[in-house]
Structure formats: C-alpha cells, structure tokens
Ligand code: ADP
C-alpha cells in the first residue's frame with residue numbers, strides 16, 4: 284500500500300516511527316506537508332499537488348495535523364477523502380476534537396463522565412459562574428491552550444474571580460472546571476485504536492505541580508487501567524468519531540473523568556513508557572480497514 288503521513292516535520296519522533304512502521308510492514312511511506320499542498324476542487328477529478336506533483340495512488344493517510352494548522356490541514360485531508368482515500372481519522376472528527384467546548388458537549392450527550400465544566404466568554408455574573416460549577420478551588424482554562432499553558436488553578440473564590448476577570452479582559456474564551464484534587468497531579472493517557480485501548484500510561488506532574496503535561500516537567504510511567512477506565516476511553520473516542528485517539532482521564536472519587544480527546548496523540552511518551560510498537564499497530568489498523576466500502580460511505584459525511 285502507499286500510505287501518506289500528513290506531517291509538517293519528518294524529523295519528529297512520531298513521524299519517524301510511522302514511516303518506519305509503514306516500511307517495516309512492506310508498504311510505501313510518503314511524508315506530506317499539508318501547508319505546502321495546493322488543491323484543485325472540481326466535480327470531475329479533484330486533485331492535490333505537492334512539490335509540483337499530483338498526489339495520486341494513495342491507499343491511506345495517517346493525519347498528524349498540528350493544532351496550529353487545523354484549518355488548512357483538515358482541508359487537505361478532506362480533499363483526500365473526496366478522492367476516496369482512507370484516513371485513519373477523518374477530517375470531521377479532527378475538527379470536532381480540536382474544539383474543547385464542542386468536544387465536551389458531545390461527550391456529555393453520550394453520558395461520558397467529565398469534570399463539571401462551565402464555559403464563558405463575557406460572563407455578566409462571575410460569582411454565579413463560579414457557583415454554577417461548585418465554587419473554588421477551580422481550574423480555569425483558555426479554550427485555545429495546549430501543553431498545559433493557559434491552565435490555572437484558582438484556590439479561592441477571590442483568586443477565581445480575578446483570574447476570570449483577567450482572561451475576560453483579554454477577550455479570551457474560557458472554561459471553568461471543578462478541580463479534581465484527588466487525581467493528585469496525575470492523569471492517565473489511554474491510547475485508543477479502533478474500539479480498544481491498546482496502551483495506557485500515567486503522567487505525574489512535577490513536585491508541587493497540578494498539571495501532568497510532560498511539557499511541564501511531568502513524567503510518564505506504565506499503569507494498569509480498570510475495565511471502567513477502558514470503557515470510558517473507548518466511549519470518548521467513539522463519541523468524537525476518532526479511530527485513533529489519545530484520551531486523557533482523571534481518576535476521581537466518582538470514577539474516570541475525561542479531560543480531553545486528542546486526535547494526533549504523540550507516540551514518544553507512550554512507546555517509551557509501555558515498550559509497545561504503537562506505530563505498527565496504527566499501520567495494522569490501516570491494513571484491516573482501508574479499502575472497505577463502509578469507509579467510502581464514511582467519507583460522504585462532512
Ligand atoms: P492542555 O490542553 O493544555 O494539556 P488540559 O486540560 O489537559 O490542558 O490540562 C493540563 C493538565 O492540568 C492536565 O493534564 C491535568 O493534569 C491538569 N488538570 C486539568 N484540568 C484539571 C481538573 N479539572 N482537575 C485536576 N487537574 C486538572
């Protein structure tokens with residue numbers, strides 16, 4: 284098979300591992316930088332050009348679209364879908380998962396557990412917003428943040444009010460969330476492929492840090508997850524329509540709570556913590572699913 288990896292940087296660990304896994308399993312790998320693609324949108328023969336060449340003959344795409352290029356990256360992926368190319372994750376599901384508000388709304392409709400969360404842009408009654416989600420301590424998040432930047436813990440009502448007002452002053456959309464203290468600065472990354480959690484790791488924040496992001500100095504280790512955690516992670520990926528997803532859970536007194544669903548989960552941390560060939564499993568998923576008629580119908584849903 285000819286498999287395209289939509290990635291802006293072929294030197295990234297995840298991209299390198301995917302190329303390696305594709306080739307190891309006897310397929311051809313092509314790394315495609317979405318930003319450099321240009322498209323011809325027409326009803327007879329839609330096409331994509333890259334480095335002066337027509338990108339044809341692809342059997343599947345593995346999208347690794349950075350959060351900073353969601354719009355254009357998903358447009359290029361959609362064009363492949365228009366050409367009936369199988370994608371590990373569909374453009375529509377990636378777009379959904381990139382919007383934290385939309386994601387949590389979809390998860391709530393499917394009854395997936397999550398921290399009590401409020402959303403606001405310019406709340407006219409900040410104390411009431413704080414009351415709505417159960418009062419301080421609270422986690423306040425910028426909707427556009429990633430890697431733990433823009434996530435603040437406000438321990439008192441006064442601190443919460445002033446942080447919310449500061450963000451409002453910056454005209455930022457924010458999320459106000461119940462603080463799950465018993466998670467102890469840790470979360471669980473569940474790597475879902477298809478309808479299974481194929482690997483899981485615990486990420487523990489640095490000493491004194493409530494954020495477990497590896498980019499914020501957190502450390503990863505192997506963990507066994509419960510059947511309920513497994514079920515929750517799979518349900519979350521399914522609610523988003525993602526076949527490959529990194530589902531982040533917090534362990535709370537009332538069971539697993541979903542914090543985020545990531546459509547391009549990194550491979551370095553999880554392969555390192557578990558020793559599993561996750562890139563190989565993604566390619567295996569393609570081998571089993573590309574080319575099915577159901578996927579061509581799937582591509583019609585935009
Ligand atoms: P980002 O998208 O920037 O990674 P997250 O929502 O994942 O933002 O938050 C970053 C980290 O902060 C999480 O991995 C988790 O460890 C911690 N965290 C986030 N929300 C909560 C919460 N409601 N209760 C406890 N810890 C939280």
Ligand code: MG
Pocket residue numbers: 430431496531543
């Ligand atoms: Mg996160």
